Amino acid sequence: MKTKKDNLNKKAVALIYKKKYNAPKVIAKGKGETADKIVEVGKKKNIEIYEDKDLIEDLLKLDLYEEIPPELYEAVSEIILFVYSLDKEKGENYGK
Secondary structure, eight states: OOOHHHHOOEEEEEEETHHHHHHHHOEEEEETHHHHHHHHHHHHHTOOOOOOOOHHHEEEEEEETOOOOOOGHHHHHHHHHHHHHHHHHHHTTTTT
């Protein structure tokens, strides 16, 4: 059972990356109910959810639509590779 305290501790950040960007950008961020909504939208759109409690704190400090700073490139690139590998797996499973 979720408690109100659990919900207040929940945090989420949504990133977007396109080739025309220099780096991924923050497109949504929040805590509590806002975090729940971000995760809910992601799940509805079949976007992979990646959890990293240390990284979330750094990402929450960024402004909306701000590109991630160079010191976060390595951590975020791991997320991109994780999502890419999941997408590749899904693609390989289609039609089987």
